[in-house]
Amino acid sequence: MKIFNPQQIKELDQYTIQEQSISSVDLMERAAHKIVDHITLNYAITQNFTVYCGLGNNGGDGLAVSRLLLKKGYNVTVYVVKYSANTSLDFDENIERLKKITTLRTIISEKHIPPIPNNTVIIDAILGVGINRPLDGLCKVLVDAINTAPNFKIAIDIPTGLFCELENYSTEHTLLNANTTLTFETPKLPYLMPSMAKHIGNWKVLSINLSSHYKHNIATEYEYTTLADIQKINIHRAKFSHKGTFGHAEIIGGAYGKIGAIVLATKACLKAGVGLVTAYTPNCGMQILQTTVPEAMWTGNQPCDFYLEGNYINTSKTIGMGPGLGVHPKTQAFLHLVIKATSTPMVLDADAINILAKNKEWLKDLPKNSILTPHPKEFERLVGSFNNDFEKLEKLKEFTETYNCIIVLKGANTAICSPNGQIYFNSTGNPGMATAGSGDVLTGIITSLLAQKHKPIEAAILGVYIHGFAGDLASTKTGQISLTASDLIKNIGKAYLKIKQVS
Ligand SMILES: NC(=O)C1=CN([C@@H]2O[C@H](COP(=O)(O)OP(=O)(O)OC[C@H]3O[C@@H](n4cnc5c(N)ncnc54)[C@H](OP(=O)(O)O)[C@@H]3O)[C@@H](O)[C@H]2O)[C@@H](O)CC1
Numbered sequence: 001m002k003i004f005n006p007q008q009i010k011e012l013d014q015y016t017i018q019e020q021s022i023s024s025v026d027l028m029e030r031a032a033h034k035i036v037d038h039i040t041l042n043y044a045i046t047q048n049f050t051v052y053c054g055l056g057n058n059g060g061d062g063l064a065v066s067r068l069l070l071k072k073g074y075n076v077t078v079y080v081v082k083y084s085a086n087t088s089l090d091f092d093e094n095i096e097r098l099k100k101i102t103t104l105r106t107i108i109s110e111k112h113i114p115p116i117p118n119n120t121v122i123i124d125a126i127l128g129v130g131i132n133r134p135l136d137g138l139c140k141v142l143v144d145a146i147n148t149a150p151n152f153k154i155a156i157d158i159p160t161g162l163f164c165e166l167e168n169y170s171t172e173h174t175l176l177n178a179n180t181t182l183t184f185e186t187p188k189l190p191y192l193m194p195s196m197a198k199h200i201g202n203w204k205v206l207s208i209n210l211s212s213h214y215k216h217n218i219a220t221e222y223e224y225t226t227l228a229d230i231q232k233i234n235i236h237r238a239k240f241s242h243k244g245t246f247g248h249a250e251i252i253g254g255a256y257g258k259i260g261a262i263v264l265a266t267k268a269c270l271k272a273g274v275g276l277v278t279a280y281t282p283n284c285g286m287q288i289l290q291t292t293v294p295e296a297m298w299t300g301n302q303p304c305d306f307y308l309e310g311n312y313i314n315t316s317k318t319i320g321m322g323p324g325l326g327v328h329p330k331t332q333a334f335l336h337l338v339i340k341a342t343s344t345p346m347v348l349d350a351d352a353i354n355i356l357a358k359n360k361e362w363l364k365d366l367p368k369n370s371i372l373t374p375h376p377k378e379f380e381r382l383v384g385s386f387n388n389d390f391e392k393l394e395k396l397k398e399f400t401e402t403y404n405c406i407i408v409l410k411g412a413n414t415a416i417c418s419p420n421g422q423i424y425f426n427s428t429g430n431p432g433m434a435t436a437g438s439g440d441v442l443t444g445i446i447t448s449l450l451a452q453k454h455k456p457i458e459a460a461i462l463g464v465y466i467h468g469f470a471g472d473l474a475s476t477k478t479g480q481i482s483l484t485a486s487d488l489i490k491n492i493g494k495a496y497l498k499i500k501q502v503s
């Protein structure tokens with residue numbers, strides 16, 4: 001699913017109006033109905049609402065929602081926030097419609113902000129994507145007052161004060177803290193940023209049937225991977241395929257006391273469908289590997305605390321390297337040898353990333369289209385610090401473009417950045433996955449998909465989706481608190497089945 005910027009949202013609106021021969025006020029009505037459907041599903045008729053409406057189309061949405069809720073019998077108090085003399089045409093039309101059924105109240109200055117009763121749900125329709133400057137004066141004071149109130153808050157489209165692009169953005173600006181944000185057609189970029197979660201709350205995309213033609217044809221910098229996107233990827237197994245068809249992966253890593261990382265990655269690699277897998281660990285890992293993962297082959301011939309370059313035998317396998325590897329100087333040299341000796345894309349995780357962060361001049365030796373899977377701390381070691389999440393995304397693009405690689409920046413809504421700077425946010429997964437070894441499982445899955453000849457960017461997107469999906473399926477049995485990395489592995493198969501089932 002594409003993520004449009006505010007300019008594209010305006011164009012999409014206009015395109016839809018022409019294509020569907022619908023007036024903009026009727027499109028607003030369609031949007032308002034979707035909001036009201038959500039509210040009626042979630043709130044009893046006894047619930048009171050207080051709606052704050054600005055003077056543009058976000059305010060227009062608020063007025064239309066108020067009218068529809070009143071008609072259904074809800075108790076709704078509507079305030080028009082008069083911060084300027086300008087109003088939009090659809091706002092004006094909705095004022096006329098609403099006036100016929102209720103009394104409108106106006107807030108004209110900071111001194112006239114009415115107290116907020118505690119039994120009401122607040123609906124924020126002050127400003128939407130039309131925001132072009134930070135909040136000040138009446139809007140700022142009102143948003144501060146709303147933020148102070150303990151009431152549940154629903155924002156329409158975006159919480160008032162939020163900017164969707166780096167331009168204009170500052171962490172100093174006031175913005176409304178919503179508990180739920182109900183947006184139209186596509187998620188907005190800030191919804192996928194950790195620092196914005198407290199402003200956006202839970203968010204939901206409501207489809208308002210905007211032009212498919214426009215959505216299909218316009219390129220965006222950002223996408224949000226949904227099940228429908230994943231189902232376009234071919235995971236079918238042909239009848240006469242054999243284990244050679246599905247590649248041979250080599251998972252390199254582990255050290256004394258950290259062999260478990262390689263056990264998890266190797267198991268996950270198998271469960272994700274690879275034909276053959278070899279675990280490459282220090283000698284102390286051999287028995288453990290052969291006992292816990294009998295399906296895997298073992299190789300290594302390495303001492304337990306570091307890796308020796310001379311013991312490495314280059315093969316044509318698809319390499320996933322890093323879990324439990326350690327950062328001993330000899331291991332660092334070993335990693336440099338491996339990346340120089342490899343010509344096909346490989347997966348680098350954990351200590352492999354930490355070693356590259358210490359030796360940035362080696363990054364140019366990475367095989368083209370290799371996939372690095374840092375968690376946020378590893379990412380910072382790699383690219384340096386940044387001031388906010390917008391800058392973080394810029395650094396992400398800069399890095400993948402410079403080194404011709406793919407980065408999988410892990411976390412909630414993992415961001416996958418291609419070598420040409422396209423970013424795909426993942427939609428599966430849950431906080432239960434913030435547990436030891438969860439990243440090792442991901443390394444195994446992505447290496448497996450790469451070995452199965454998925455294109456590197458596809459392996460990254462599909463791998464992250466399956467990993468998160470396995471986490472979601474696992475959590476239905478274990479709950480999030482007790483979820484472990486092994487539960488993820490157990491649910492990889494089920495995740496595949498679910499993907500295929502509904503396709
Ligand atoms: N396809 C969709 O998604 C659909 C979207 N729809 C809805 O339309 C909304 C966008 O509406 P919009 O373009 O009228 O903008 P909106 O946010 O109401 O701002 C209005 C005006 O406020 C002003 N202003 C700006 N910053 C300010 C500030 N800091 N403090 C004070 N004033 C400020 C500025 O005017 P100015 O003062 O510069 O003249 C600006 O033009 C969208 O979020 C969604 O709710 C649906 O109706 C249908 C389908």
Ligand SMILES: Nc1ncnc2c1ncn2[C@@H]1O[C@H](COP(=O)(O)OP(=O)(O)O)[C@@H](O)[C@H]1O
Nearest residue numbers: 375410411412429430431434436437438439440
């Ligand atoms: N809050 C969360 N929501 C969704 N996924 C998460 C969350 N926290 C962590 N994860 C996922 O769990 C994995 C953790 O990886 P990592 O930090 O490398 O763990 P480890 O080093 O213990 O293996 C990543 O794939 C990440 O996306």
Ligand SMILES: [K+]
Nearest residue numbers: 124127158160
């Ligand atoms: K709003």
